[in-house]
Amino acid sequence: MSEPSAQSPSPKQLGPTQFQDFISKKPFPLELGGELPELTLRYETYGKLSPDKSNAILVPHAISGDHHVAGRYQPDDAKPGWWDGFVGPGKAIDTDRFFVIGINCIGGCRGSTGPLTIDPRTGKPYGGYFPEITLGDIVRAQRLVFQHLGIKKLHAIVGGSMGGMQALLWSGDYPDEVGRIAVLAAGLSQSPMAIALNAVSRACVETDPQWRGGHYQPGEGPDSGLAIGRMISHISYLSSTAFDQKFGRAKVLGAKSNDPVYWEVESYLKHQGTSFVKRFDANSWLRITRAVDRFDLTARAAAGQLFKKVGPDVLAIGFSSDWLYPTSELRMVVAAATAVGVNAAYLEVVTDAGHDGFLIPDTGLSVRLHAFLG
């Protein structure tokens, strides 16, 4: 077994990867009411499932991520999957040993059933009629994929941000079906300030005249509102120090005093916003941010119904400069787990990267995660 090598080129490159679709024709009931008449879940796997199917690791994605966790579809893809620094041969989540799976969440826009999907009842995209969902729905849908694959128990779930929330939900809802969870940069509930940031982001979308109550035509959506909404979120993913280091007070070369894009940081954020619009659907953004805002396991944790002594081990990983999900929230996860006798540990990654720290390769984190996965 090689050492994790997140910060150096991996000894073996992952070959071109491919996604698959799991399709269920059975109605999928939703926690807040209603149902999806059928369900598609797009997923991608890395490594080989062992004969006893005991080596599967789920890596649920964050708010704007997808099933493409690692590797490249084509060797010349500009970027690999979003957690390629951690997932691959010899890396923290070693695909020489584990069968790793990424699944696009329902409500998303990267292949799984979401607002862009055709509603079989109408023959048209759900669009603004896509129902409200919860992270519990997202997790319950993921479970169908594992049933389909014949996997009765996951070796582990490793998730950051919204992915960490899903790991916690698995722990509470299916404690016998997962061996350990690693929760990065998330807490037991969405904080009121995090809700506030999402609320403003949604307001940007919903006040864009092109939103039309969600009933926009493909290609005619609220691009401007979604771009600005993403800019707001993007600020919350960084830290003040990261802004200092990345941009400082640099001005755009040649900018005049009344130019609308005057600062480098302004230019960067606007670029992030417009890039995001090209790969994300506004109704998906609304549904998923609302699902995240609803996330609240504090009462279940307090009642001893989230962590069970027979349930998964817990590793909670906080990032020192994360102000969206501060390290105190990760320590609370550990406190709640240890209070009921669960094996739980806390790791703090000292970083200036803010919430996005969980996306950045870090040797200490990789070594610890590698060890936790056994």
Place this chain on the structure above:
Amino acid sequence: MSEPSAQSPSPKQLGPTQFQDFISKKPFPLELGGELPELTLRYETYGKLSPDKSNAILVPHAISGDHHVAGRYQPDDAKPGWWDGFVGPGKAIDTDRFFVIGINCIGGCRGSTGPLTIDPRTGKPYGGYFPEITLGDIVRAQRLVFQHLGIKKLHAIVGGSMGGMQALLWSGDYPDEVGRIAVLAAGLSQSPMAIALNAVSRACVETDPQWRGGHYQPGEGPDSGLAIGRMISHISYLSSTAFDQKFGRAKVLGAKSNDPVYWEVESYLKHQGTSFVKRFDANSWLRITRAVDRFDLTARAAAGQLFKKVGPDVLAIGFSSDWLYPTSELRMVVAAATAVGVNAAYLEVVTDAGHDGFLIPDTGLSVRLHAFLG
């Protein structure tokens, strides 16, 4: 002399106050080029100017404040001026002893020359044609009021946030004309993250179709964009703990899962946004936030040209949970001042209120400020 009583009803109420306009018909040149052909500065005073005119204290306002610092115009006004907790008879800034003055900044929309003002050259409001301004321009315009009043040297300037930046500029530009400055919740420059937040706020205004490049008709402005822009700023004025305490995860009573206003915090922010639009002009918001973003005295401070030994004493006051202008920035003000031999001290107010902490009466702060003013 009575003790400051910011947290209890003041022993004597300020009577109905009144504002005045200073009008200059001379062109006022601007730092970034161009000029204002004439100038109106709306100001309000409290207390009596001493015969030798040595007891004047300027209280410059923050980004959305104005000249109405304290007192009520009518006894039944719903609210007094924005810093009434600190300014009044027997309060921290004791109007029994000092002549306190508030001045609406140029570029604003509360009576001083700004985008809503009629441009005498065209007979129409400046609107989108109002020039770009700097905080240096704002300070230089204030100085005209003091020249008009025959005040050669201010006893003190006490300012929070953008008001603190103005106090620092006075110290650098007119060190012989002010005796001491108290800087609350501000630093030597606008940080890149604070610029980022303002940039997104401006983008909300500038992408509202009703903005029309700034050339909107009165009453037909970009209300929706300005409201959301203000919501973003408002988040940055609070702290995560303040959000926890004020709202928690409370839902709006009776809200359905797909209601656009679902959370109490969402309802609060939307209310703040729509209220703001009623009292503020979008072009003023753009000009003033840009002026704040340009604020950068770090090079002058490093070159010893901001604080001079013969210049004003400095009291820098940080608020522990302020993440927009963190306490480290206030400590840097003190470090820069003491490095050149200026009398400078730092006070930290421990509060959960975030940046808005400087607006909230606090006995310790009042006592310290009272003592600093001598």
